[in-house]
Amino acid sequence: MSDDKKYITAEELKKHDKPDDLWISIQGKCYNVTDWVKEHPGGDIPIRSLAGQEATDAFIAFHPGSAWKYLDKFFTGYHLKDYEVTDVSKDYRKLCSEFSKAGMFDKKGHGVIYSFCFVALLMSLSFCGVLLSKNFLVHMVSAALLGLAWMQISYLGHDSGHYMIMTNRGFNKLAQILTGNCLTGISIAWWKWTHNAHHVACNSLDHDPDLQHLPVFAVSTKFFKSLRSSFYGRELTFDSLAKFFVSYQHFTYYPIMCVARVNLFVQTFLLLFSTRKVPDRALNILGILVFWTWFPLLISTLPNWTERFLFVLLSFCVTSLQHIQFTLNHFAADVYVGQPEGNDWFEKQTSGTIDIACSSWMDWFYGGLQFQLEHHLFPRLPRCHLRKVSPIVQDLCKKHKLPYRSLSFYEANVWTLRTLKTAAIQARGLLWEAVNTHG
Structure with a gap:
C-alpha cells in the first residue's frame, strides 16, 4: 500500500x-x-x-x-x-507520560494554601511592626519580614505562571496579578515574557535574557564580542563602561544583588509603557499602581528619612538572597551561542542548570527551585513533587551520561564567583590594553 x-x-x-x-x-x-x-x-x-x-x-x-x-x-x-526520536527523548517523553497518568501535574497538595497563609502572616507582622511601634529595631525586623514575604510571594507568582494554582484560569490570573503586580510591584506580564524565553533557550548567551546583564555582568568572554540579543533585538555592546564593570564583577556581585530589585521595577515600567503588545496591559498597570500606592504609604509612616531609607534597603537586601539563588542556578553552568535546538531539549536543560542541595525542611525557603533541572524538565510539575522526581532524573542523566550538578549553597556561590572572576580577569586585560592604547 x-x-x-x-x-x-x-x-x-x-x-x-x-x-x-x-x-x-x-x-x-x-x-x-x-x-x-x-x-x-x-x-x-x-x-x-x-x-x-x-x-x-x-x-x-x-x-x-x-x-x-x-x-x-x-x-x-x-x-x-x-x-x-533519540533515546534520551524517548525516555523523557515516557517520564512525562508516566507523571501525567499518575496525576502528578494536577496534584498540587496544600502548599499553595500554606504559602498564602505564611505570606499573610509575614506581611501582617511587618505592617504591625511599622504602624504600631516606634522602635527602630522593630522597624528593621519589619523590613526583613517584608523582604522574606516578597520572596515567598515571588514563588507563588512563579508557580501560577507555570500551572494553575487556583481552581480556574480566572482565579489563577487574579493570583498572578495579586502576587506579582499588587504585592511586589513586578509585572507578571514582564515575568512571563522573559521567563518563558529563558526556559526555551536556557543559557543561550544571545537568546536567554537571564544571562544578558551587560554592562554589569558577563558570565562568558563571548560577550566581549558584543553579541546581538535576539530577545531584546539590540546589540549587547561590550564598550568601555562594560569593560570596567565586568573587570570587577566578582567584587560587585553581592552589592548589586542587594539592589537588583530596582532593575526589576525598571524593566516592568519599560515593558508596560512600551509599544510592544502586552497581554492584560491595563490590568498589569492597575496592579502596579496598587503597589506604588501601599508601599510608599507604608514607608511614609516611618519617623524620618534615615529609617525610611534603611527600611527599603534592608527589605531589598533580604530579597537579594533570592536573586543570588536564581543566578547560582545558571551563571556557572554551560553556555552556548545561537538558537536553541528542539531536538536536544533534555541535553540543553542538563547542561544549563545547577541544582542547590538542601534538606527537605528548607524547601520552603527555595520555593522548590533548588531543583532547577527538575523544574526545567517539567515546568508544569507542582513544586511538591520536585524532590520526589529528583532521583529519577538523576538516574536518567546517569544512563545517558549527561551532567547532573547538585551543589550546596556555599559550593554554588564558589562556582559562580569563580565564573565571574575568570571573565573579569580577561576583561581587565582588555581594559588595560584599551587604556594603554588610547591613553
Whole structure:
C-alpha cells in the first residue's frame, strides 16, 4: 500500500523560520503557526526561538494533554521525512507520560494554601511592626519580614505562571496579578515574557535574557564580542563602561544583588509603557499602581528619612538572597551561542542548570527551585513533587551520561564567583590594553 503522505526534510523545514513564514514540527507533523504566534498564551518568543525546527519535547514540557487538540487546525499537510526520536527523548517523553497518568501535574497538595497563609502572616507582622511601634529595631525586623514575604510571594507568582494554582484560569490570573503586580510591584506580564524565553533557550548567551546583564555582568568572554540579543533585538555592546564593570564583577556581585530589585521595577515600567503588545496591559498597570500606592504609604509612616531609607534597603537586601539563588542556578553552568535546538531539549536543560542541595525542611525557603533541572524538565510539575522526581532524573542523566550538578549553597556561590572572576580577569586585560592604547 502506497504512502500518500506529503513529506519535507528538516533542511526544508528550517527555511520556514521567518516572522511571516513560521513552521514548527511536533511528532513529525509540520504546523504553520505564523498567525497563531501572535496569540500564543506563552508569548511569541518561545515559538520564534524554535522556528523551523522539531519541537516535540518543548511542546510536551509546557503544555497539558488538552493542548494537542488545538494543533490540527495548523497542520500543513506535511510530515517530516527524516523525523527521528533519540533515546534520551524517548525516555523523557515516557517520564512525562508516566507523571501525567499518575496525576502528578494536577496534584498540587496544600502548599499553595500554606504559602498564602505564611505570606499573610509575614506581611501582617511587618505592617504591625511599622504602624504600631516606634522602635527602630522593630522597624528593621519589619523590613526583613517584608523582604522574606516578597520572596515567598515571588514563588507563588512563579508557580501560577507555570500551572494553575487556583481552581480556574480566572482565579489563577487574579493570583498572578495579586502576587506579582499588587504585592511586589513586578509585572507578571514582564515575568512571563522573559521567563518563558529563558526556559526555551536556557543559557543561550544571545537568546536567554537571564544571562544578558551587560554592562554589569558577563558570565562568558563571548560577550566581549558584543553579541546581538535576539530577545531584546539590540546589540549587547561590550564598550568601555562594560569593560570596567565586568573587570570587577566578582567584587560587585553581592552589592548589586542587594539592589537588583530596582532593575526589576525598571524593566516592568519599560515593558508596560512600551509599544510592544502586552497581554492584560491595563490590568498589569492597575496592579502596579496598587503597589506604588501601599508601599510608599507604608514607608511614609516611618519617623524620618534615615529609617525610611534603611527600611527599603534592608527589605531589598533580604530579597537579594533570592536573586543570588536564581543566578547560582545558571551563571556557572554551560553556555552556548545561537538558537536553541528542539531536538536536544533534555541535553540543553542538563547542561544549563545547577541544582542547590538542601534538606527537605528548607524547601520552603527555595520555593522548590533548588531543583532547577527538575523544574526545567517539567515546568508544569507542582513544586511538591520536585524532590520526589529528583532521583529519577538523576538516574536518567546517569544512563545517558549527561551532567547532573547538585551543589550546596556555599559550593554554588564558589562556582559562580569563580565564573565571574575568570571573565573579569580577561576583561581587565582588555581594559588595560584599551587604556594603554588610547591613553
